[in-house]
Amino acid sequence: MALTMLKLKTSVGLAKRAIPTVIQAAKHSWEPKEVETHTGQKWEENDYRLARYIDKEKQVNPSFAINLINEVPPAACTSRVVYCDGGGGPLGHPKVYINLDKPGNHSCGYCGLRFFKKDGHH
Known part of the structure; x- marks a missing residue:
């Protein structure tokens, strides 16, 4: 019984540590990567204009x-x-x-x- 409780506590402890990592990965997976343009335009992380790039990649031509x-x-x-x-x-x-x-x-x-x-x- 004590061994089962120890395994359960360990599993719960691992899960608690893993959940923030999963949430963090899920949180950042859809967020666009901000690429700087030739004019130096770069939006802040909380800028509302980034909403247009959800589930899409912001495309910036590297050939200025x-x-x-x-x-x-x-x-x-x-x-x-x-x-x-x-x-x-x-x-x-x-x-x-x-x-x-x-x-x-x-x-x-x-x-x-x-x-x-x-x-x-x-």
Whole structure:
């Protein structure tokens, strides 16, 4: 009888210690993992906007546009003024003219592509 009571107490003790672990695991299993975006956006754990990610994964594209644009080398141009239309067509942007008189890279305000004047004199 004493051995049975000891086993029962041990089982109950183990169960009491296991229940918080199970509850803790169940509590965190549905909660979304907060992934930081390229702008540094990261919500607090109790933010109501996280409700949209219950049972779903928050998807953040790891290929940020600014990094992809930085991989494109600056275009060497011989004229003083160039234009950029983002590739034209429906995926482009309005045509903007960029003055290359000053030395260094000059980027498009819409898409970030960079241009520089190839020769150093006018």
